[in-house]
Amino acid sequence: MKFNKLLAVGATILFSAGALAGCGGSSSAKAPADTVRVMSKDVIATMDTSTNTDTIGSQAASNTMEGLYRYEGKDIKPGIATKVVKPSADGLTYTFPLRKTSWSNGDPVTANDFVYAWRRTVDPKTKSQYAYIYEGIANAKEISEGKKPVDSLGVKAIDKHTLQVTLDQPIPYFNELLTSSFYFPQNQKTVDKWGKKYGTNSKTLVFNGPYKLINWNGPDNTWTEVKNDKYWNAKNVKVKKLQYQVVKDPSTALNLYQSNKLDDIVISGDTAKQMRGSKGFNSRQMNSTFYIEMNQKKQPVFKNEKIRQAIALSIDRPQLTKQILGDGSTPANSVTPKDMSFDPSNKSKDFVDETSASGNKYTKYDPKKAKKLWKQGLAETGNNGKKFNFVLLSDDTDAAKKQSEFLQNQLEKLPGMKVTLSNVPFKTRLSRSTSGDFDMVVTAWNADFPDPINFLTLLTSNASYNRGGWSNSQFDSLVDKSMGADANNPQARWQDMKDAQNILNDQQGVVPLYQLGEAHMTQTRVKNLEISPNGSYNMVSLRIHNK
Amino acid sequence: MLKYILKRLGYMILTLFIVASITFFMMKLMPGTPFSNQDKLSAAQLKIMNEQYGLNKPIWQQYLIYLGNLLHGDFGTSFQFSNQPVLSLITSRLKPSLLIGSQAMIIGSLLGILLGAVAAINKNNWIDSLATFVSIVGISVPSFVLGVLLQFFIAFKWHMFPIAGFDNWQASVLPSLALAVSPLAQTARFMRTEMVDVLNSDYIELSKAKGNTRWQTVVKHTLRNSLIPVITILGPLTANILTGSLVVENIFSIPGIGEQFVKSIMTNDYPTIMGLTIFYALMFMVMLLITDILYSLIDPRIRLTNDKEEN
Numbered sequence: 001m002k003f004n005k006l007l008a009v010g011a012t013i014l015f016s017a018g019a020l021a022g023c024g025g026s027s028s029a030k031a032p033a034d035t036v037r038v039m040s041k042d043v044i045a046t047m048d049t050s051t052n053t054d055t056i057g058s059q060a061a062s063n064t065m066e067g068l069y070r071y072e073g074k075d076i077k078p079g080i081a082t083k084v085v086k087p088s089a090d091g092l093t094y095t096f097p098l099r100k101t102s103w104s105n106g107d108p109v110t111a112n113d114f115v116y117a118w119r120r121t122v123d124p125k126t127k128s129q130y131a132y133i134y135e136g137i138a139n140a141k142e143i144s145e146g147k148k149p150v151d152s153l154g155v156k157a158i159d160k161h162t163l164q165v166t167l168d169q170p171i172p173y174f175n176e177l178l179t180s181s182f183y184f185p186q187n188q189k190t191v192d193k194w195g196k197k198y199g200t201n202s203k204t205l206v207f208n209g210p211y212k213l214i215n216w217n218g219p220d221n222t223w224t225e226v227k228n229d230k231y232w233n234a235k236n237v238k239v240k241k242l243q244y245q246v247v248k249d250p251s252t253a254l255n256l257y258q259s260n261k262l263d264d265i266v267i268s269g270d271t272a273k274q275m276r277g278s279k280g281f282n283s284r285q286m287n288s289t290f291y292i293e294m295n296q297k298k299q300p301v302f303k304n305e306k307i308r309q310a311i312a313l314s315i316d317r318p319q320l321t322k323q324i325l326g327d328g329s330t331p332a333n334s335v336t337p338k339d340m341s342f343d344p345s346n347k348s349k350d351f352v353d354e355t356s357a358s359g360n361k362y363t364k365y366d367p368k369k370a371k372k373l374w375k376q377g378l379a380e381t382g383n384n385g386k387k388f389n390f391v392l393l394s395d396d397t398d399a400a401k402k403q404s405e406f407l408q409n410q411l412e413k414l415p416g417m418k419v420t421l422s423n424v425p426f427k428t429r430l431s432r433s434t435s436g437d438f439d440m441v442v443t444a445w446n447a448d449f450p451d452p453i454n455f456l457t458l459l460t461s462n463a464s465y466n467r468g469g470w471s472n473s474q475f476d477s478l479v480d481k482s483m484g485a486d487a488n489n490p491q492a493r494w495q496d497m498k499d500a501q502n503i504l505n506d507q508q509g510v511v512p513l514y515q516l517g518e519a520h521m522t523q524t525r526v527k528n529l530e531i532s533p534n535g536s537y538n539m540v541s542l543r544i545h546n547k
Numbered sequence: 548m549l550k551y552i553l554k555r556l557g558y559m560i561l562t563l564f565i566v567a568s569i570t571f572f573m574m575k576l577m578p579g580t581p582f583s584n585q586d587k588l589s590a591a592q593l594k595i596m597n598e599q600y601g602l603n604k605p606i607w608q609q610y611l612i613y614l615g616n617l618l619h620g621d622f623g624t625s626f627q628f629s630n631q632p633v634l635s636l637i638t639s640r641l642k643p644s645l646l647i648g649s650q651a652m653i654i655g656s657l658l659g660i661l662l663g664a665v666a667a668i669n670k671n672n673w674i675d676s677l678a679t680f681v682s683i684v685g686i687s688v689p690s691f692v693l694g695v696l697l698q699f700f701i702a703f704k705w706h707m708f709p710i711a712g713f714d715n716w717q718a719s720v721l722p723s724l725a726l727a728v729s730p731l732a733q734t735a736r737f738m739r740t741e742m743v744d745v746l747n748s749d750y751i752e753l754s755k756a757k758g759n760t761r762w763q764t765v766v767k768h769t770l771r772n773s774l775i776p777v778i779t780i781l782g783p784l785t786a787n788i789l790t791g792s793l794v795v796e797n798i799f800s801i802p803g804i805g806e807q808f809v810k811s812i813m814t815n816d817y818p819t820i821m822g823l824t825i826f827y828a829l830m831f832m833v834m835l836l837i838t839d840i841l842y843s844l845i846d847p848r849i850r851l852t853n854d855k856e857e858n
């Protein structure tokens with residue numbers, strides 16, 4: 001039995017080693033007084049604002065860089081520009097006076113930093129996937145297609161602190177666009193010095209924003225941002241340090257939150273359902289909606305508006321968002337998201353509220369009315385009593401599968417309707433949508449900039465994203481008018497877009513399902529962690545109220 | 548021995564070339580583009596992007612270019628992490644995976660051998676049953692379930708180790724334990740079966756007859772002879788751990804390589820897919836080579852070269 005004794009001794013040593021090592025790890029978990037610890041859903045892919053493609057990168061850029069403007073709540077406030085600029089009478093020229101401030105390396109921030117950064121983004125050599133965001137600025141499209149030289153871009157440094165931008169056509173939402181990280185300036189000296197390495201780790205960066213990124217080596221799971229004392233508005237930055245930690249597993253996030261290791265976490269699925277209603281739970285609306293496109297080319301019956309309205313009416317959206325998704329998403333009565341765009345003369349009037357009369361007509365669950373309209377639609381199209389088998393195309397994530405099953409269950413209550421589910425990977429869904437290989441597809445759109453036109457242009461007759469093929473000439477002409485004749489008249493343009501949205505709502509050209517939400521748990525000591533209409537958090541207004 | 552290793556290295560390069568070639572062409576068959584916002588790019592924009600990355604060239608040309616770069620040690624730059632060289636992506640995210648993986652292998656195989664040996668010596672009594680029970684549980688409970696349990700009780704409830712992250716060595720303990728269970732159970736089962744066989748052989752009887760104590764018999768004759776089959780499975784087990792650590796890495800927020808591999812495939816990040824495939828293939832082959840060398844060290848009857856009478 002000697003051997004067994006040895007085993008016992010070995011095991012004891014192992015366990016006590018483990019216990020000893022553990023002593024270092026335990027703590028009473030008191031939150032640092034001047035630091036906010038935030039969970040990030042993913043790593044920063046790049047800090048180069050010219051090549052960034054995701055919200056994590058935009059957030060890190062918003063925290064560490066300053067563009068012409070910055071969102072404060074729902075309002076656009078001056079950043080490097082000293083005021084929010086109105087365009088010339090023809091809507092084509094913007095002249096920005098810039099404030100005197102400096103980069104973290106001491107260089108002054110000049111108009112040329114903007115000219116340099118913008119040219120670099122549209123230059124095909126930079127390989128920016130978001131160069132198209134610049135379309136509308138003079139020659140941007142031609143430059144990004146390699147047809148014109150880079151220096152023909154409509155942006156000019158009048159002097160060291162005056163920037164002038166010329167547009168091809170009026171862009172009514174240009175000031176909103178300018179809040180996005182794609183329009184941030186870059187310090188030419190630094191970019192030239194590091195070349196391809198620029199933005200791949202924190203050593204290759206200089207900052208002109210509220211925070212400086214430190215200890216970031218590229219694909220790291222953690223990074224730190226410390227207050228930048230050279231930031232022009234540094235006196236209003238009250239939180240000294242932001243600490244980011246990538247967490248992918250919702251239950252890990254919750255464990256970290258409940259042990260007071262993180263101040264703000266994102267949760268989803270069962271974890272979100274379980275925490276709903278508890279202290280610290282909150283959900284934030286994204287500028288992203290999910291909707292069903294119905295393929296009129298493949299199934300001509302979808303050309304009938306009553307058929308589409310019947311489909312819209314047979315879906316119980318509150319049940320979908322609460323019971324099935326549970327991630328903070330909210331029922332949508334419009335493809336245009338809520339809390340994103342507001343009446344130019346009255347910020348309290350949300351675009352979606354303004355069009356909710358038509359929006360609510362067919363998006364409130366009403367199976368009786370649905371059946372009635374369905375039968376009428378079938379009669380009108382000469383399909384009385386006919387049986388239909390539709391393929392519902394969607395993604396293959398867990399949530400998407402559950403959602404498809406729910407929709408199948410709801411839609412099959414329409415007499416004669418059978419729904420076959422096809423859950424495929426994202427890329428396959430896209431290619432099948434584009435090639436028209438579907439009857440119905442659940443599509444999502446995430447705003448590139450906070451303006452309803454971003455969503456309305458998806459559904460004009462010749463839009464490449466209009467895969468269902470819904471077409472309405474009045475809708476088309478209203479969208480055109482808002483971008484052409486009325487582009488310089490904010491109020492008339494607002495009315496055009498509302499009218500267009502009302503037509504879309506009445507016709508149910510696409511069937512809106514829900515607006516994407518993100519469920520969070522936030523420690524009560526953290527205040528003003530609010531998402532801006534452009535999808536980023538403004539960390540300048542972030543506060544800590546320690547008890 | 549040296550000749551043998553050189554020969555094996557030659558085969559390895561050949562195998563790597565074949566693996567790289569097959570992967571390259573299969574990867575190009577996947578639908579989609581490496582551009583994360585491809586649903587927002589128009590046909591014209593997509594064309595320009597493809598030209599810029601050389602993706603508009605015929606696939607055989609792209610293949611030759613890739614191989615040419617590879618010979619110069621250039622693995623290309625990642626699409627997901629723009630301008631980040633694939634090599635630095637792999638090296639920076641590999642360290643945590645390697646640390647956790649090797650800790651798991653060491654804990655798992657050593658405890659497994661111990662457990663198997665104890666079970667074999669105590670064949671058919673309660674200790675054996677207990678050991679068998681432990682290894683069955685170890686095989687049936689997936690590492691991620693164990694990971695969640697370890698995290699909840701040991702880290703969250705009892706504060707013995709960090710919940711997640713990779714700030715210090717302590718943070719690697721729980722993920723290593725979670726990953727160690729599968730190799731532990733497997734080696735324990737192999738070890739027990741093998742050792743029961745060995746214990747019944749004639750030379751063990753002889754050893755006892757010579758007056759050696761049980762302890763001496765076990766250490767001198769039994770353990771060493773039972774280890775050979777166990778070593779056979781260590782290679783594949785190690786590869787399993789390295790490629791399969793993704794879920795455990797996610798649970799403990801370890802900045803490891805497992806997830807990057809899956810993500811690179813999901814996002815058509817061609818250079819990263821290639822780099823990681825080559826890397827994993829290399830690792831697997833090195834593990835096999837090491838196990839083969841270990842054989843010859845443990846069992847002198849096994850010859851690596853055929854320059855003696857044996858083949």
